[in-house]
Amino acid sequence: MATIFWFRRDLRLSDHPALNQAIELASKTDSRVFAVVSPIDYEDSGEHSPWRRESLWQSWRELNRDLGDKLNVLGEPVSGIISLAKAEGITDVFVSAAYDTKTVEFMKSSRAALEAAGLKLHVGPGNYAVAPGRVLKLDGTPFRVYTPFYRAWMNLGWEQPYQLSPGALWSRASTHIGFDSPAIEEKFAGIQVAKKTIRAGERYALKTFERFIERGALTGYDENRNRADLSGTSHLSHALAHGEIHPRTLLARLSDSAGEVVFAKELAWREFYADVLWHNPGSLTDYLEPRFANMRYDDGTDLGESRLRAWMEGRTGYPMVDAGMRQLIAEGWVHNRVRMIVASFLVKDLHIEWQRGAEWFENWLTDFDPASNSHGWQWTAGCGTDASPYYRIFNPVLQGLKFDPNGDYVRKYVPELRHIDDGAVHEPWLLADGYAGGYAQPIVDHAAERNESLARLEEIKQPKVQ
Numbered sequence: 001m002a003t004i005f006w007f008r009r010d011l012r013l014s015d016h017p018a019l020n021q022a023i024e025l026a027s028k029t030d031s032r033v034f035a036v037v038s039p040i041d042y043e044d045s046g047e048h049s050p051w052r053r054e055s056l057w058q059s060w061r062e063l064n065r066d067l068g069d070k071l072n073v074l075g076e077p078v079s080g081i082i083s084l085a086k087a088e089g090i091t092d093v094f095v096s097a098a099y100d101t102k103t104v105e106f107m108k109s110s111r112a113a114l115e116a117a118g119l120k121l122h123v124g125p126g127n128y129a130v131a132p133g134r135v136l137k138l139d140g141t142p143f144r145v146y147t148p149f150y151r152a153w154m155n156l157g158w159e160q161p162y163q164l165s166p167g168a169l170w171s172r173a174s175t176h177i178g179f180d181s182p183a184i185e186e187k188f189a190g191i192q193v194a195k196k197t198i199r200a201g202e203r204y205a206l207k208t209f210e211r212f213i214e215r216g217a218l219t220g221y222d223e224n225r226n227r228a229d230l231s232g233t234s235h236l237s238h239a240l241a242h243g244e245i246h247p248r249t250l251l252a253r254l255s256d257s258a259g260e261v262v263f264a265k266e267l268a269w270r271e272f273y274a275d276v277l278w279h280n281p282g283s284l285t286d287y288l289e290p291r292f293a294n295m296r297y298d299d300g301t302d303l304g305e306s307r308l309r310a311w312m313e314g315r316t317g318y319p320m321v322d323a324g325m326r327q328l329i330a331e332g333w334v335h336n337r338v339r340m341i342v343a344s345f346l347v348k349d350l351h352i353e354w355q356r357g358a359e360w361f362e363n364w365l366t367d368f369d370p371a372s373n374s375h376g377w378q379w380t381a382g383c384g385t386d387a388s389p390y391y392r393i394f395n396p397v398l399q400g401l402k403f404d405p406n407g408d409y410v411r412k413y414v415p416e417l418r419h420i421d422d423g424a425v426h427e428p429w430l431l432a433d434g435y436a437g438g439y440a441q442p443i444v445d446h447a448a449e450r451n452e453s454l455a456r457l458e459e460i461k462q463p464k465v466q
């Protein structure tokens with residue numbers, strides 16, 4: 001009997017045990033596997049920038065190519081799968097496990113609807129080396145701090161990558177509605193968007209990883225990963241978020257050199273955040289440390305909202321912050337160090353709640369991942385899993401001088417500062433011609449806002465609940 005494989009954020013063929021299960025059951029009879037996707041599955045917030053839509057479309061296009069033009073695009077996924085199953089006499093539907101809050105809820109109702117229609121939903125392994133929920137302390141409780149999680153995660157270990165099971169006859173259904181490249185609008189949320197093509201797909205992900213190794217980047221990764229001006233990181237986050245590559249495939253290639261160990265540790269951050277979200281589903285949008293909900297924020301005031309807008313558009317007058325926010329709009333991706341700088345600035349200099357920034361990131365990031373985004377934000381905002389939380393307030397100027405010492409990153413994204421040489425670009429206010437290119441004056445004074453942030457923290461201080 002034929003089977004259905006429901007692709008969601010696992011858009012690859014190799015190292016995919018859940019897909020293998022669908023192929024193996026089908027190959028007991030006529031080997032037909034109907035690979036399906038639905039755009040509805042990706043509408044987390046409903047508001048996607050052109051980059052998010054383009055990156056998804058490119059991922060599907062590549063998957064469709066790898067399936068010999070047999071990917072089936074459905075409308076609403078559950079009713080689409082039920083109609084397809086009825087039309088083809090199918091009873092077994094396969095999907096990868098997912099652990100983020102919204103998908104867990106959605107899968108519960110989907111399972112009920114599919115079972116009511118007489119279908120069996122098989123949930124296979126998901127996109128983590130160690131599934132969220134499995135790494136526990138000796139007393140059986142989950143970790144809230146990264147380092148001990150990492151040790152326990154390493155101790156559990158993972159399997160070797162899986163080969164694609166042979167013999168699938170990928171099949172096209174009459175219910176396939178086809179898919180067209182979305183038109184790239186020129187504006188999103190009032191912001192001009194440059195036209196650009198995003199490269200995606202499993203083959204591109206594997207090639208990206210090979211190139212990362214070949215150019216020796218893993219060797220210097222422990223040193224260079226923090227430098228915004230160097231291409232010191234893998235740029236695999238989009239592929240991991242769309243499941244175009246499994247982290248196990250990456251981990252299997254790593255040895256114990258300093259750079260490779262740090263790279264594995266970064267993959268472990270992804271798994272840590274997925275684990276924290278799995279145990280605390282409300283922390284997708286709620287404070288992991290609830291007392292921070294009582295803090296005074298400036299959201300909703302005219303001043304707060306106008307500062308938020310300046311942050312979104314990269315007009316804060318702080319070069320490193322503005323370069324990061326403009327990179328987000330220009331590319332749908334931002335360097336990790338810069339994500340931390342802009343997030344700290346929004347929460348601690350502009351006193352805006354982290355969720356507003358996380359939502360903006362969700363709209364734009366081609367690597368959007370619910371757990372990494374919510375908990376990357378909460379870590380930086382000091383209300384999440386950081387072991388030394390709120391007192392860490394990034395100084396955007398010092399961060400710029402340290403992680404973009406020659407100013408190349410800032411000059412790339414902020415043309416108004418291109419006339420300034422070297423690291424001086426981080427402090428245009430010190431130069432006679434610093435504003436000759438029309439760059440914005442700082443909208444706040446970092447030192448004053450740092451004190452303001454700490455004063456607001458004092459107001460909510462109370463013993464921490466363990």
Ligand SMILES: Cc1cc2nc3c(=O)[nH]c(=O)nc-3n(C[C@H](O)[C@H](O)[C@H](O)COP(=O)(O)OP(=O)(O)OC[C@H]3O[C@@H](n4cnc5c(N)ncnc54)[C@H](O)[C@@H]3O)c2cc1C
Nearest residue numbers: 233234235236237266269270336339368369372373376377
């Ligand atoms: C405020 C904020 C929001 C973020 N939102 C997202 C998001 O929506 N999606 C996302 O994938 N990452 C997010 N991150 C984490 C990180 O910035 C990106 O994963 C990284 O920049 C991706 O670039 P890369 O693939 O070159 O990373 P590399 O340095 O090459 O790392 C390899 C992989 O490890 C994982 N990883 C690395 N650093 C982290 C980290 N700090 N947290 C979690 N996983 C990590 C990613 O999957 C990444 O692709 C966020 C970080 C912050 C501070």
